[in-house]
Amino acid sequence: MFQEVGTTVEGDLIINVGPQHPATHGVLHLVITLNGETIKNIEPHLGYIHRSIEKMCESLTYRQFIYVTSRMDYLSAHINNHACALCVEKGLQLEIPPRAQVIRVLMDELTRIASHELWWGAMAMDLGAFTPFFHAFRERETINDIMEETCGARLTMNYMVPGGVMHDLHPNFQKRVKDFMLLYKKKIHEYDELVTGNIIFQNRMKGVGYLSAEDAISYGCTGPVARGSGVSSDIRKLYPYEIYDKLEFDEVLETGCDSFARYMIRIREMQQSIRIIEQLIDNIPEGDFQAKTKAVLKLPKGEFYSRVETARGELGVYIVSEGGTTPYRIKFRSPGFSNLSALNHIAKGGKIGDLIASMGTLDLVIPDIDR
């Protein structure tokens, strides 16, 4: 079922990690060539969750295909839907009312916090620490409850439509988010005490998984993986969309280039998201939550590309339209696909324990890669 790639000499051991494995965060099959305990070559085998989404979207209308994408990178489901809605609006040249823009940004940032929480819990579990998992899920459950009151679902909330959002905010939303922010600012210090300052954790993460800046650019890495090597790549700052250009937040950069730098970036990103939410939660403008659109959407002939910053990196949606009610070709540029191609380069020469630490900091969600 697999071919050997690279030179194998007598005494090399080839092992399979996955597809069913507790530490691969999904169905990823890695074929690792080992010399003793040192990794010589890693070859990822993808396709164990390839659901042919791009082919399927060619037969769905512009209102329907948005909700299939929330199953692609399900941890930042709102942000995926946001990218698709932005692309369709670019084609229709719609103006989005300010209330809808603020609601979209609020939901995006809450999703980002929830996604980083789950990443943190799962990564600590991979390294052997089982307690942070429960702390992370405690926070995540609060965010899910807040979103469920407004959007109706916990994980795949189909809330964004081309033109705005589907329904208005629940009256309790503001109060619940403010209470959550007060609580969360205290809890986030717990994470530093529990995991970040732990000497075993630091020994496992510092100096492991080195990725230089030129390699990060060449491999097409985006998101915290590139920012951990000092490459500025936050789409919210470089090519701002919605109201991000009016908000005050920092782009978090680190120059460590190793796993610990990528870890610290995500922790700091959670703090920046809190900053954004606090700026917005008291200033939600009144007005419409959805622009007026026709029931059946038809994009004009042409090509449209929109990109957003998900919790994993840059997601791009490329729609080629021939003027009908369904797209002619859709391509999703997923962040995990490019981040995964750097895995062989990062983990070569290390041990398997280092591979698990590096893979944890890459934050891969496999359905996002296979589409």
Next chain:
Amino acid sequence: MTTEELKIKITELLPAATFEEGGEWLNINVEPADWLSFAQQLRKDDSLLFDFLFCLTCIDWKTHLTMVYHLRSTKYLHNIVVKSKLDRTKPEIETVCHIWRTAEFHEREVYEMFGVNFLNHPDQRLLILPDGWEGKNPMRKDFEDPINMIRL
């Protein structure tokens, strides 16, 4: 650089390139034979410095295939789109793995979905599809699979 300045610079580098109107960024059409040298110039030229390839895909217009490359520069933050028309019966183009390492996986995906042969690719084989799907090219418009695909 703005779109106009980019247009002038590109015409200097490759006089045979044609431009498409409309679209958010500059769309350039090149011949498949010119692509490798043009790509190297885009990467190395000091005023262009396109070092980030962020999207590589293929579109099946029923008479021909088109390769689409989206590039951007991390220093100057400008974006362009390069397209190349391929013959449907024998689609071939040079690989750019040596210029942008991210192209390795993207080109493997285009190879299995559309059947485009990338010359000098270090490792051209199936990435996402299971064994036995060589040559089936599911993303082409004339792909029929009466067993698996249930039509609505």
Next chain:
Amino acid sequence: MTDIKNNHTDSQIPPSGDGGKAPFPGIVHDTPGGGIVLSKLDDVINWARSNSLWPLTFATSCCGIEMMSVAGAKYDFSRFGFEVARATPRQADVIIIAGTIVNKMAPVLKRLYDQMADPKYVIAMGACAISGGPFFYNTYSVVKGADHVIPVDVYIAGCPPRPEALLHALISLQEKIKSGLTREQLKTGKEYL
């Protein structure tokens, strides 16, 4: 929460703190110095099996996150006996298929199922595992339902199902085992397997 009643025998255990809601299967006869419980061995084995099912960590896509939520502290499935989630199929009892099964993954799923030791049970979680879900039409690579590959005992509807739905399904599986109606038990014709 559903009451867990045993279909076969009445339990006449004196009322305890939980109101006799989860009775040990058997009739208790009080004798001086203790009591005697009379029961069928099948019932006792089924009762023991159903109360300590160990799931296999098998999550392919989004439903896996809801399964992890159920393992978390808010909706806790270790109070029903599912405490130890084993990574190896040799030590697991129940496989919760959380996520879409595609053509490339189907032989892997079959192999995992074959590696599990009897008695084994299967729960299909989410619309994708029941019938292909949102990926039913116009896809060339999705298996339209996990029961094309392995026999399924309990189906849970939802996309993704709420954690409470998964807990209800786990309790239904426990009741099914106690009443002798799971696939394995019917196939072999024995109530206790």
